[in-house]
Amino acid sequence: MTVDLVVPPGAGWIGEVPAGQRLRITDLYGNQAVDTLLYDAHDYANRYSAVDTIREQGSLYLTTGSRLLSVDGDVLATIVEDTCGRHDTVGGACAKESNVVRYGMSTRHQHACRTTFLRQIALWGDGLTKRDLTHNINFFMNVPLTPAGGLTFEDGVSAPGKYVELRAERDILLLISNCPQINNPCNGYDPTPISLTDFAP
Amino acid sequence: MALPETVQDVPGAASWSLVVPRGRAIRLEALGDNACVSTLLYAAADPLERLNIPDTLKAQMSACIRPPLVLMSDLGRALCSVTGSSLDWHDAITGHSLDRHVTGRFGPSDYATNGRTLGLDRRDLHATVNWFVKVAPDGAGSLAWQEHSTAGDWVTVRAEQDVLVVLATAPHPLDPTPDWAPAGVRVTVGPAEAPGPDDPSRTFRAESARALEAVAR
Numbered sequence: 294m295t296v297d298l299v300v301p302p303g304a305g306w307i308g309e310v311p312a313g314q315r316l317r318i319t320d321l322y323g324n325q326a327v328d329t330l331l332y333d334a335h336d337y338a339n340r341y342s343a344v345d346t347i348r349e350q351g352s353l354y355l356t357t358g359s360r361l362l363s364v365d366g367d368v369l370a371t372i373v374e375d376t377c378g379r380h381d382t383v384g385g386a387c388a389k390e391s392n393v394v395r396y397g398m399s400t401r402h403q404h405a406c407r408t409t410f411l412r413q414i415a416l417w418g419d420g421l422t423k424r425d426l427t428h429n430i431n432f433f434m435n436v437p438l439t440p441a442g443g444l445t446f447e448d449g450v451s452a453p454g455k456y457v458e459l460r461a462e463r464d465i466l467l468l469i470s471n472c473p474q475i476n477n478p479c480n481g482y483d484p485t486p487i488s489l490t491d492f493a494p
Numbered sequence: 495m496a497l498p499e500t501v502q503d504v505p506g507a508a509s510w511s512l513v514v515p516r517g518r519a520i521r522l523e524a525l526g527d528n529a530c531v532s533t534l535l536y537a538a539a540d541p542l543e544r545l546n547i548p549d550t551l552k553a554q555m556s557a558c559i560r561p562p563l564v565l566m567s568d569l570g571r572a573l574c575s576v577t578g579s580s581l582d583w584h585d586a587i588t589g590h591s592l593d594r595h596v597t598g599r600f601g602p603s604d605y606a607t608n609g610r611t612l613g614l615d616r617r618d619l620h621a622t623v624n625w626f627v628k629v630a631p632d633g634a635g636s637l638a639w640q641e642h643s644t645a646g647d648w649v650t651v652r653a654e655q656d657v658l659v660v661l662a663t664a665p666h667p668l669d670p671t672p673d674w675a676p677a678g679v680r681v682t683v684g685p686a687e688a689p690g691p692d693d694p695s696r697t698f699r700a701e702s703a704r705a706l707e708a709v710a711r
């Protein structure tokens with residue numbers, strides 16, 4: 294398999310990444326959230342778990358060396374390079390329903406990451422449904438939690454050309470939504486394209 | 495006439511599930527120190543609608559669960575409101591104990607079987623609320639489990655629709671205690687007033703009010 298493509302905001306990508314292969318996600322224009330889910334390619338129920346990943350590494354944020362764990366505690370992938378320095382896995386994906394809660398009824402029909410996820414898994418088939426959508430990673434997104442219990446959405450720490458590189462530690466299925474959210478600073482109020490590039494082992 | 499109150503003591507290292515109808519409230523009281531009651535929530539009418547911790551936290555700008563937050567489903571609707579607690583922090587970002595956490599330290603158990611009874615499986619797991627647990631970040635995002643709760647600590651949660659509650663009392667995976675003495679919890683279900691216009695959960699934030707409005711009828 295070879296991947297070398299640009300994903301516009303509001304679009305997505307789904308595909309298998311074999312064990313040992315690397316995949317680079319590049320924030321071409323800066324401040325762009327890339328909502329990402331991972332699955333064991335041979336057992337989709339053994340999927341990425343944000344809470345297990347956070348707990349087992351004792352850290353809220355993902356960066357170089359972070360192991361992306363599954364619900365069964367398996368390492369699905371490792372972040373092997375990161376020129377951005379911090380990625381979120383607490384904030385989840387935007388959805389039309391949560392947009393209404395957060396920003397009011399006028400945002401009801403704006404495009405959202407969950408719609409992209411649902412479209413991509415429908416295209417992929419293989420039994421994937423909404424039940425398979427769980428709490429995701431937001432590459433290049435900055436959602437600090439404070440010792441006092443606060444949470445904020447901050448301007449991204451990313452910049453044009455920053456990238457993160459994953460190495461698949463087993464055969465994985467990767468699901469990506471390039472976030473179209475326009476109501477908060479996670480995309481700088483202006484969603485922009487990303488690129489996906491793979492490297493053979 | 496309101497249904498009477500029901501009381502159930504769930505021992506440590508056990509699991510239980512119950513449907514709490516709209517208009518009822520559930521009170522959890524820790525029966526020992528450093529209790530951990532890991533809880534999953536689903537809409538009883540259709541468990542495909544379930545608690546979404548990221549949406550709950552980001553809509554209400556909180557790193558933890560505490561009064562008067564509304565616990566929101568992935569469809570932007572209120573499942574429950576946290577109406578009171580003796581504690582100002584309940585963890586929701588570090589997940590529940592897996593079998594291997596417990597069996598690795600304390601020997602085999604079969605506690606993690608409750609979901610199957612209900613027809614739920616791994617694909618239905620989501621981030622739990624871990625009542626009575628505090629795992630807080632420092633300024634750099636490093637997390638530390640803290641001594642936080644003692645016997646008698648409590649939390650009350652009002653059902654805003656008919657809610658399937660699945661709870662487990664396995665020790666939190668970051669609890670460093672070497673002794674096997676998981677705390678139990680007293681579960682009391684009783685009548686609750688519907689949230690009026692001045693309800694603290696409704697007036698907390700516009701986002702909280704909109705999630706409650708989505709289940710108003």
Ligand SMILES: [Zn+2]
Pocket residue numbers: 328386387388405406407471472473474
């Ligand atoms: Zn999004």
